[in-house]
Amino acid sequence: MTGGTAKSRPHRVTRSSASRSVLIIAALGTLMSCLVCGLMRMREAQLARDEFRNAAGTCDYAVRREIETNLAATHIVRGYINATAELNEAGFSRFAEEAIQANPSILTLEWVEHLRAAGRAAFESGLKARGINPPYIRSNLLIPPRAAKAKDIYEPVRFVYPRDNIDRIAGYDMATSPTISAEIDLAARTGEPIVGSKIRLVEKTRDGLGLPVFLALRAPNAELRGFALIIFQLGEVLEKGLRDLKPEPIDIQFFDLSAPATKQFLYQHQWLRGGTKIVFRTEAEALAPADFKQVAWLSAGGRNWAIVMTATEKYLSARRTWQPWFFGLCGLLLTAAVARHNLRNIADARREEELIYLRELKDAEQALRQSEARYSLAAEGSKDGLWDWHLGSGKIYYSPRWKSMLGFADEEIGDTTDEWMRRIYPRDRERVERELAEHRAGQTDHFQSEYRVRHRDGTYRWFLTRGVAVRDSDGMATRMAGSQTDITDSKAADHLTGLASRLLLNEKLHLAIDLAGSDSRRNFAVLFIDLDRFKIINDSFGHTAGDMVLVQIADRLTSCAQRPDMSACEITTARVGGDEFVLLVGRTGESCGATDLAKLILEALAPPLRLLDNQVFVSASIGIRIGEAGTTPESLLQDADTAMYHAKARGKDRFEVFTPAMRSLAVERLRCETDLRRAIESGGMVLHYQPKVCLVTGVVAELEALVRWPHPTRGLIPPAEFISLAEETGLILPLGKWVLDTACRQMAAWHAQFTDNPRMRISVNVSAKQFTQPLFLSEVMSVLSATGLAPEHLSIEITESVLMENTESTLELLHKLREAKIGLQIDDFGSGYSSLNYLHRFPVNALKIDRAFVRELGIRPENAQIVETIVMLARTLGMSVIAEGVETVEQLRHLSGLGCDYAQGHLFSPPLDSDRVVQLFDGFSSFLGQSVPATSASSPATTR
Numbered sequence: 001m002t003g004g005t006a007k008s009r010p011h012r013v014t015r016s017s018a019s020r021s022v023l024i025i026a027a028l029g030t031l032m033s034c035l036v037c038g039l040m041r042m043r044e045a046q047l048a049r050d051e052f053r054n055a056a057g058t059c060d061y062a063v064r065r066e067i068e069t070n071l072a073a074t075h076i077v078r079g080y081i082n083a084t085a086e087l088n089e090a091g092f093s094r095f096a097e098e099a100i101q102a103n104p105s106i107l108t109l110e111w112v113e114h115l116r117a118a119g120r121a122a123f124e125s126g127l128k129a130r131g132i133n134p135p136y137i138r139s140n141l142l143i144p145p146r147a148a149k150a151k152d153i154y155e156p157v158r159f160v161y162p163r164d165n166i167d168r169i170a171g172y173d174m175a176t177s178p179t180i181s182a183e184i185d186l187a188a189r190t191g192e193p194i195v196g197s198k199i200r201l202v203e204k205t206r207d208g209l210g211l212p213v214f215l216a217l218r219a220p221n222a223e224l225r226g227f228a229l230i231i232f233q234l235g236e237v238l239e240k241g242l243r244d245l246k247p248e249p250i251d252i253q254f255f256d257l258s259a260p261a262t263k264q265f266l267y268q269h270q271w272l273r274g275g276t277k278i279v280f281r282t283e284a285e286a287l288a289p290a291d292f293k294q295v296a297w298l299s300a301g302g303r304n305w306a307i308v309m310t311a312t313e314k315y316l317s318a319r320r321t322w323q324p325w326f327f328g329l330c331g332l333l334l335t336a337a338v339a340r341h342n343l344r345n346i347a348d349a350r351r352e353e354e355l356i357y358l359r360e361l362k363d364a365e366q367a368l369r370q371s372e373a374r375y376s377l378a379a380e381g382s383k384d385g386l387w388d389w390h391l392g393s394g395k396i397y398y399s400p401r402w403k404s405m406l407g408f409a410d411e412e413i414g415d416t417t418d419e420w421m422r423r424i425y426p427r428d429r430e431r432v433e434r435e436l437a438e439h440r441a442g443q444t445d446h447f448q449s450e451y452r453v454r455h456r457d458g459t460y461r462w463f464l465t466r467g468v469a470v471r472d473s474d475g476m477a478t479r480m481a482g483s484q485t486d487i488t489d490s491k492a493a494d495h496l497t498g499l500a501s502r503l504l505l506n507e508k509l510h511l512a513i514d515l516a517g518s519d520s521r522r523n524f525a526v527l528f529i530d531l532d533r534f535k536i537i538n539d540s541f542g543h544t545a546g547d548m549v550l551v552q553i554a555d556r557l558t559s560c561a562q563r564p565d566m567s568a569c570e571i572t573t574a575r576v577g578g579d580e581f582v583l584l585v586g587r588t589g590e591s592c593g594a595t596d597l598a599k600l601i602l603e604a605l606a607p608p609l610r611l612l613d614n615q616v617f618v619s620a621s622i623g624i625r626i627g628e629a630g631t632t633p634e635s636l637l638q639d640a641d642t643a644m645y646h647a648k649a650r651g652k653d654r655f656e657v658f659t660p661a662m663r664s665l666a667v668e669r670l671r672c673e674t675d676l677r678r679a680i681e682s683g684g685m686v687l688h689y690q691p692k693v694c695l696v697t698g699v700v701a702e703l704e705a706l707v708r709w710p711h712p713t714r715g716l717i718p719p720a721e722f723i724s725l726a727e728e729t730g731l732i733l734p735l736g737k738w739v740l741d742t743a744c745r746q747m748a749a750w751h752a753q754f755t756d757n758p759r760m761r762i763s764v765n766v767s768a769k770q771f772t773q774p775l776f777l778s779e780v781m782s783v784l785s786a787t788g789l790a791p792e793h794l795s796i797e798i799t800e801s802v803l804m805e806n807t808e809s810t811l812e813l814l815h816k817l818r819e820a821k822i823g824l825q826i827d828d829f830g831s832g833y834s835s836l837n838y839l840h841r842f843p844v845n846a847l848k849i850d851r852a853f854v855r856e857l858g859i860r861p862e863n864a865q866i867v868e869t870i871v872m873l874a875r876t877l878g879m880s881v882i883a884e885g886v887e888t889v890e891q892l893r894h895l896s897g898l899g900c901d902y903a904q905g906h907l908f909s910p911p912l913d914s915d916r917v918v919q920l921f922d923g924f925s926s927f928l929g930q931s932v933p934a935t936s937a938s939s940p941a942t943t944r
């Protein structure tokens with residue numbers, strides 16, 4: 001019995017405990033299944049949210065970068081207008097066409113003039129001359145046009161490119177619209193590019209919307225000149241930023257928060273075109289925080305923007321899987337099966353369940369890995385490294401590319417920020433940390449920093465790191481992600497010439513200043529080199545040729561720096577701007593050798609450069625600043641630049657050493673301009689005359705009028721010191737007119753007084769600016785009739801560059817001068833870039849061989865060849881040849897031998913004032929070792 005009881009009890013116990021276990025298992029199984037399902041769903045949602053934030057962050061960043069790049073591009077317009085002394089339609093159109101080609105997001109470029117009432121008539125006659133219809137300032141863009149009412153200030157469009165709607169746009173007074181007027185005001189006040197509110201375009205574009213950007217331009221005296229208006233195709237700009245990203249069903253909308261409420265919605269990204277879109281009716285609705293929605297703020301061009309990114313239903317559903325439900329269901333089914341059929345296999349059921357759980361875990365893990373793989377795939381695709389920093393945990397993900405950029409394999413760098421920070425160059429680190437903190441605190445729109453990082457090989461590389469923070473609804477940064485780009489090459493070397501870049505130079509300057517501070521025997525100097533007339537090369541041969549010239553110049557500078565006589569010096573050669581170079585030279589002990597180096601450079605630049613089968617001459621002006629401890633690189637460069645301007649002002653092709661007095665150069669220039677204006681207006685200028693002697697007869701065939709400025713304190717100032725100032729300020733026009741008038745009057749008087757050389761002519765230098773004035777010819781004719789000088793007794797000297805610019809209209813003018821019997825001579829021939837092939841087209845009487853060839857006649861045999869070639873060419877074209885700057889008998893003999901017709905130079909006479917020049921009228925036959933009657937002279941201008 002006892003045994004039976006004993007036997008049955010365990011059985012009963014087993015059974016009841018088994019059924020309890022079954023219940024427990026059933027309950028636990030159900031609970032587990034639900035739990036697994038719930039956990040998996042949460043995990044899925046978390047992954048989707050992370051992915052969404054990533055994608056949104058990338059979009060935000062891409063759009064931001066595009067908008068900022070485009071705004072920065074507006075500065076080239078400022079550069080162009082500042083560099084152009086006189087705007088004209090053809091030049092503007094050419095520039096605009098190039099700008100649009102370079103940046104197709106630009107739709108239209110306009111030049112809006114800031115006009116006072118007094119300028120209205122002139123402006124309108126300008127419209128008329130250009131054939132604009134209607135030719136007056138208008139207050140509407142519509143038809144019929146309405147003339148603007150009289151007021152103090154107008155802001156009318158002067159030029160517009162493309163010209164398709166020019167009749168509607170040119171002449172439109174922008175200040176008519178109160179909104180635009182306010183935007184223009186802001187642009188004038190800040191000097192920054194200012195984005196206007198969106199405008200509907202006449203032109204057909206992707207979305208018909210334009211984004212105007214205004215940029216104010218001021219004259220050197222700070223007076224407002226007008227505005228460059230650049231209209232971007234909004235759609236193009238935004239789409240361009242997003243073009244390279246993988247399309248995701250995320251809705252992206254742009255709002256302009258600075259516009260009135262009804263006009264804030266700007267644009268919706270095209271990924272959603274045709275699909276369902278989410279429409280926010282009010283700004284508040286658009287900006288309200290929500291799950292799977294991210295709002296990014298951007299302040300640019302004086303406006304506040306919001307970029308609203310929302311995950312669409314499609315996006316979310318693509319990230320929901322059946323897995324949680326499946327596993328949940330499996331769990332339940334299994335639980336039921338276990339409970340009903342297999343009471344004794346509880347252990348098995350448990351094992352089964354464990355198995356399921358493990359499987360589920362594995363699946364979740366796989367999903368995670370997949371999303372990581374996608375992430376690193378994107379990162380590997382670009383040459384940039386990526387980083388993603390979870391601010392809560394402090395953990396940071398570096399992409400394999402990020403690590404390899406520092407020379408490390410994926411597993412060699414961990415996931416702490418220290419891996420990043422401790423490799424930053426100590427002098428940069430504090431700044432980077434500060435910039436990161438500022439962005440985290442919301443003080444900047446995005447993080448961007450350039451700094452040096454220690455590579456595994458011990459060298460430092462320059463990296464550009466950018467990133468944006470993801471913020472929660474309270475604005476707290478929860479995460480930060482971004483990219484890392486290696487910019488070492490662009491930092492250290494100039495791409496075109498391979499010389500050091502401005503940045504590298506800056507570092508070397510810091511070093512030189514520090515060295516000089518710690519060692520008093522350490523000397524250094526900065527040479528600032530600017531090419532003379534480089535613009536002419538660029539304009540006549542094109543930019544590619546200009547680049548070729550720069551490369552050759554860089555080579556010559558490098559070989560100067562490497563010469564054995566400079567071996568005691570450490571020299572860094574850098575290119576810091578278009579045609580600007582800087583050499584940093586340093587030496588311990590003696591003076592740093594800067595002036596020796598400058599002389600070497602001027603010599604090295606003297607021989608012509610080869611350029612597309614032509615020879616071109618390039619000289620340079622050099623400013624030297626002797627370095628000292630306690631200065632800054634910026635101030636050293638600034639001073640060297642000032643000295644360079646001094647060298648330019650004193651006639652170019654030379655160097656000047658900086659002195660503090662030069663700092664007042666700008667002030668000095670202004671004073672000089674005022675003095676010069678007064679001198680010209682009050683008849684305070686004088687002419688000197690230099691003879692051109694016929695080498696056959698020894699007779700003075702012609703006198704060249706050369707202007708001088710008798711200054712009350714500075715003495716007689718030579719033209720090299722004020723002609724370029726006069727050209728830049730426009731004073732050359734009244735000055736040129738005075739010279740022409742005085743020279744003609746004087747020659748007419750001499751003709752009346754001395755009758756034995758009745759064919760003697762006067763030649764007058766005419767600068768390009770004067771020559772291209774529309775009224776030039778009629779001015780010359782009226783001077784001739786007022787002074788009574790016969791046209792055949794006047795020659796005009798112009799330089800080659802005048803012929804090369806604007807050839808067609810120049811050609812017409814030259815023919816008219818020829819018809820009027822006025823002579824024409826090409827001054828400084830051979831130093832410019834005129835193509836000999838074209839010379840036959842121009843009705844020219846004589847070529848004046850540049851002084852540089854004459855000077856080195858005996859020294860460089862190739863110069864004799866050049867002179868010979870010029871003489872032959874002139875013969876073929878029926879022109880005569882005049883050699884200028886003849887100083888020695890030796891040179892004279894050479895020139896005669898080569899067949900030169902006329903000579904001018906100190907050997908015969910320097911330029912003399914009108915009283916003394918009379919004594920020369922007897923001629924120079926004694927020089928030529930022969931005696932010829934003076935009256936038989938022909939003159940340079942009548943040979944042809």
Ligand code: C2E
Nearest residue numbers: 706707718719720739765766767885886887905906907911
């Ligand atoms: P340029 O037309 O080439 O004038 C010749 C310059 O060479 C003159 O300098 C003259 O004094 C100088 N010269 C003449 N013979 C010799 C010589 O044997 N040796 C040397 N070393 N120099 C010699 P200047 O008078 O100082 O004029 C410089 C430049 O200023 C002129 O060069 C010309 O381009 C410009 N210029 C002078 N007067 C006027 C003017 O009325 N209008 C314009 N637009 N430019 C002028």
Ligand code: CA
Nearest residue numbers: 704765797827
């Ligand atoms: Ca001349």
Ligand code: CA
Nearest residue numbers: 827828848884
């Ligand atoms: Ca000359």
